[in-house]
Amino acid sequence: MPFDNRREAGRKLAEALASYRAKEPVILALPRGGVPVAAEVADALGAPLDLVIARKVGLPDHPELAMGAVSDGAEPVIIRNEDVIRASRIGKLQFDAACRTEIEEIERRRQRYAGPRDRPDLKGRVVIVVDDGIATGATAKAALGAVRQQHPRELVLAVPVAPADTIGDLRRETDRLVCLETPELFGAIGFFYVDFRPARDEEVISILQDVRTRREGTP
Numbered sequence: 001m002p003f004d005n006r007r008e009a010g011r012k013l014a015e016a017l018a019s020y021r022a023k024e025p026v027i028l029a030l031p032r033g034g035v036p037v038a039a040e041v042a043d044a045l046g047a048p049l050d051l052v053i054a055r056k057v058g059l060p061d062h063p064e065l066a067m068g069a070v071s072d073g074a075e076p077v078i079i080r081n082e083d084v085i086r087a088s089r090i091g092k093l094q095f096d097a098a099c100r101t102e103i104e105e106i107e108r109r110r111q112r113y114a115g116p117r118d119r120p121d122l123k124g125r126v127v128i129v130v131d132d133g134i135a136t137g138a139t140a141k142a143a144l145g146a147v148r149q150q151h152p153r154e155l156v157l158a159v160p161v162a163p164a165d166t167i168g169d170l171r172r173e174t175d176r177l178v179c180l181e182t183p184e185l186f187g188a189i190g191f192f193y194v195d196f197r198p199a200r201d202e203e204v205i206s207i208l209q210d211v212r213t214r215r216e217g218t219p
Helices: 006-016 017-022 034-045 082-088 090-113 136-150 164-173 201-216
Strands: 027-029 049-051 054-059 064-069 079-081 128-131 155-161 176-181
Touching: 006 017, 006 034, 006 054, 006 155, 006 176, 017 034, 017 128, 027 034, 034 049, 034 128, 049 054, 049 090, 049 201, 054 090, 054 136, 064 082, 064 136, 079 136, 090 128, 090 201, 136 155, 136 164, 164 176
Parallel strands: 027 049, 027 128, 128 155, 155 176
Antiparallel strands: 054 064, 064 079
C-alpha cells in the first residue's frame, strides 16, 4: 500500500516507534525528504529534531550512480562503493575531489537549514535516524557512521520503505532497524508514495522551526 505523502508515512512510523517515547530519544532527519517524516516522529515521541546530513558521491559522468557517500561532522564518514569505483576506473584523486565537493555542499545545507544552533549532544542518548525511504543504503550508512562516532547508547534507523536486501545489509550498522515496507520488487522510493514531490529548502527550514517552537515554546 503506498503512503499518501511523507507526513502520513511519518505518522505510521511514529506508531511503530511509540515504545521509544519513554526513552527520551533524539530524532535526526536526513534532509530533505526525511524531514517531514521525522517531524511527525519527533512530535509523537515528544523528542527534539535535528539533522544528520549525508550526500551521495555520484560518478562524474553519471551522477545518479553512487560511487560512495559522505556525511557531515567534525570527521566526515566516507563510504566507498568499490564495485562502481573499479568498474568506472575512478582514481583516488578523482574520488577525493568529488567527496570534497559534497562535503562543501553538506556544510552549505547545514548552515542554511539550521544556522548557528548548537547540535544536540548524542553521547549516551537513544538516537533515531529517519529518512523517507532507502534505495541503495549508501547515504544511510554514512549517516549512521557519523552518528555512531558520537557514542549514542542506542542507534535506531527508521524508514517507511526500503528493499529487503538493503535492509539486511543495514541491520549490521544499527542496534535496531524499523522499516514498515520491505518489497522484493522495489524500483524507486517514489513508487510507494502517492505524493512524492521534492521537498524544498524552505520547507525543511520551516518544519525545523515549527518543531522547535512546539517543543520549546520559543519563536
